[in-house]
Amino acid sequence: TEGTARPGRFFGVYLLYCLNPRHRGRVYVGFTVNPARRVQQHNGGRRKGGAWRTSGRGPWEMVLVVHGFPSAVASLRFEWAWQHPHASRRLAHVGQRARGEASFAFHLRVLAHMLQVPPWARLPLTVRWLRADFRQxxxxxxxxxMPLAFGPPPPRGPRRGDVPSVDRESELGAEAHCAVCARTLQDEESPLCCPHPGCPLRAHVICLAEEFLQEEPGQLLPLEGQCPGCKNSLLWGDLIRLSQTGTKENEEDSELEEEHWTDLLEN
Incomplete structure (x- = not known):
């Protein structure tokens, strides 16, 4: 489902700002799995994988990125709505760009309202300013x-196969069990772990989500809940961000997916 983020994966929607004096103030919204590489592509033009709307108008600066989406599809839907707020039924209440309102200010206004409405309001998103001098x-x-963060995104988590596997038998005992359903945890299930020191909590993602959602019947994605182990309050987004090693991915395939969707949205 789209309700649970995949550990180790980066899906972000970014805001570019044009520094070219001839086009200064123009902005561009896009999707990326690798912000540093993506801004290089934009500044390199279409031959380097940039978008036609940014080609030849650089330099561009990536000033803001929203990340923490559970899938590429979820982030692409967010990107489309941010690009076309008045075509999105979820943003019908957002006023048109006012006369004299800068494009940058308008896009920030749209973003602020997007983070308040479903389905995005319940996602474990992070709003990250990459340029402090642009922050508003x-x-x-x-x-x-949804935390505010500053500076470049944290490095991608290690992929399985890149580092020696953890000796789970010595760390957790012969068998580890879900703290909610008591079933044995399998190595490939990537259980959620409580970040509080000394808490032994290990739980299936679905089991812990259902436990948290007992306080919010009718919702699909939890926001927070009480740890079954240490009884401390936990934010769901923190659990997802701190969860252990992500699944192995093919980065080239992710980039091809990015270029494919960008072309579809621009043509």
């Missing part, structure tokens, strides 16, 4: 479970 307060501010 969002109005309304993001929900409490």
């Amino acid at each position: 307060d969002l109005c309304p501010p993001p929900p409490p479970h």
Whole structure:
């Protein structure tokens, strides 16, 4: 489902700002799995994988990225709505760009409202400013479970096969069990772990989500809940961000997917 992020994967929607004096102030919204590489592509032009709307108008600076989406599809839907707010039924309440309102300010206003409405309001997203000198307060501010971050995204988590596997028998005993359903945890299931020191919690993602959602019947994605082990309050987004090693992926395939969707949205 799209309700649970895949550990180790980066799916982001970014905002570019044009620094070219002839086009200064133009902005561009896009999707990426690798922000540093993507801005290089934009500044390299179409021959380097950039978009036709940014080609020949650089230099461009990536000033903001929203990340933490559970899948490429979820981030692409967010990208499309941010690009076309008045075609999205979820953003019908957002006013048109005002006369004299800069494109950059308008896109931040749209973003602020997007983070308040479903389905995005319940996702474990992070709003990350890559350029501190461009930072502006969002109005309304993001929900409490969406942190504001600054600087480049953290490095990608290690992939299985890149590092020696953890000796789970010595770490967890002969068998590890889900703290919610008590079934044995399999190595490939990537259980969620409590970040509090000394807490032994290990649980299936689905089991812990259902445990948290007992306080919010009718919802599909939890925001927070009480750890069954140490009883501390946990934000669902923190559990996802701190979860262990992600699944192995083919980065070239991800980039091909990015180029394919970008072409579809631009043509």
